[in-house]
Amino acid sequence: MLHTSPNEARMRHVLLLATGGIAVYKAVEVMRGLQKAGTDVRVVMTADACNMVGTATFEALSGHPVATSLYDYPDSSIPHIDLSAWADVAVVVPATANCIAKMAQGLADDVVSTTLLACEKPIVIAASMNTRMWNNPATRANVATLVSRGVHFVYPVCGALACGDTGAGKLADVSTIVDATLCVLAQATTEVPLEGKTVVITAGPTHEALDPVRYISNASSGKMGYALARAARNAGARVVLISGPVTREIPWGVNVIPVTSAAQMYDVTMAEFSQADAAILTAAVADYTPAHPADHKLKKAFEKLNQIDLVQTKDILASVSKQAQGRVVIGFAAETNNLLEHARLKLKQKGCTMIVANDVSCPDSSFGSDTNRVALVTSNNVEQLPTMSKDEVATHIVDKLVQLMSKDDDAAHMVDTFVQLMSEATE
Template identity: 40%
Template structure:
């Protein structure tokens, strides 16, 4: 598990949501994490040191000094941690954190921390939406901290709205995701990716074209994720509203399949990994009218010719490159994807089916299966950013073989 062996410092402040922290500690410990709990003096009104210590298997500290006069070093606690989780984080504790009001062990430890800090706010709904709270959360984010947003539901006051601390499972998943990303960070340093994205538009006349519904979201997510992991990325996109500002991504805009083919092979010999996620039009009009075609006849016949197969050409010219293709299918999905893997000389192929709700064009989510010549791996429906992480994790695993 990704949290196994990690040192997690949990800071508990004085809110009713503190009772949930027992479940979070239990889950971290069960998965092999080393957990240390500290708490504000007010937190002791809601949970006991004994219960938290029993679950974490460590003494719990709420003061600078122990009963026998020893110093509970906030410096050592801060330097020990791989990550610090403040949960629940009350409005009072949040304000002290961002304004440096260091009057307890939790704030002193926080101000000494060099590790990432994750904040799970919890308060009544009017407090949560108050301008001062919003400003303090913005300040915390500007410090580089991760905010785990409060959830909506019934609050201790009896009101219903946003302010509930995120569930322990949600906080756990955020921490686990952080360590997963840390595991894969910079693993593509020194590698160059070429990624195709979006649709192609094949002109009929100066006004009309043949195209498809691809938004380019999947390809752009892949480009951003590869860049985060240290890669140099060449992104060749058909018409798409998506944008990227990462300096490690060079974006080239094209319109037609022929333009995309030409641009791909400007760079192909120099790349390490190619990912063809573009939805390239299979056919284009044989002739393009120079003027707009007038609506004179009941029927219009357009003769289509086959476009160049960009992915097949990449496979034929492959030397050292690791090549990834995509297959969007509506029937015989797995059979067609495996056929494409073999025919186009790919190292792996990503299958998504239009039969799966939430997958395919324009959606912010996708559901995929990955095939190699010997493996098949299935994934649940996820955001396209998370799908990009899954795909690149798989690419990484293949390159390490």
């Protein structure tokens, strides 16, 4: 049994296993990202990994000794057993073809492979290797085997490799690996009330074309929508994120459908909502679009834009709410004055379940800020949240979504019970 201090015992535990891929130096960055999220990280390294990155860095930053063999580990005489039991989740960075093959075949001939074989907790694999090794049928078969056993993969991306080749095999971005690990960790250590549910989320602005190079838009950054996608995913939902044009990193495990215009967002949202259990519509969709966009770049010398004729776009929130049939639909109201008055009016006009209202004229709640201060407005209640990070706001909104969906489930159950009782009474 590993000794842990009271502070460490209260933290969630991540076991980071490093193998001898050239990208092993990025394991340090992964560890730092996990620590910033409030986790306690211990490290296990193969001999090849130690040849590329020394143990001193990991020990200094983690505050724990690094296990490099099955012997002489100061915190345990059986490190592979105690470390695998200590972990809430294990993440392999990078996972070489050799490591993946050992896992698939159940081989255990060093401290990393032995610890993984003993581990009964969720495992995240961040694969990295040469393109030809990644594409080899043996590797593909090993990956498929591990996926079938419930191992979570952060697949390699295309890029320039250390050997000079270019193709699939490059280690995914550190932020993606951290995001995946934290998602699996959250689902392993907390309830997943949205498991089996599909949630549609819209995010970002829309671009309404004036011509092929100019458009009308707004300052939405997509931060809130992407935070909501991560929060709903962490709660176990299958998330479909319909995103306007933004430069945000795609959340791991989330199905992202990129769109550009309000018309495209309307069509995709209506189609996806037909198969969904709930919707959170946070996108700042343009209310108007040019009536006659040009098919060529307008030349200011002889095609002056003295006037732009506009037509209204389709109302996505109202249309989704109309089709909800008891499903929860959450909309957003970005206002600059009379916040609650406008939010209540929007709630009534659109017919949705809840409006998240935020005053975008405030510096701590504006488009592009890292924080938000919102009020959750329903037909019979207003809950004002303090200023907090958008990730924290997203968690609160998803918690509220779960509550609203539970009420709908209870109401539906009562109706079904009533119908059944009436049917039995008339038989």
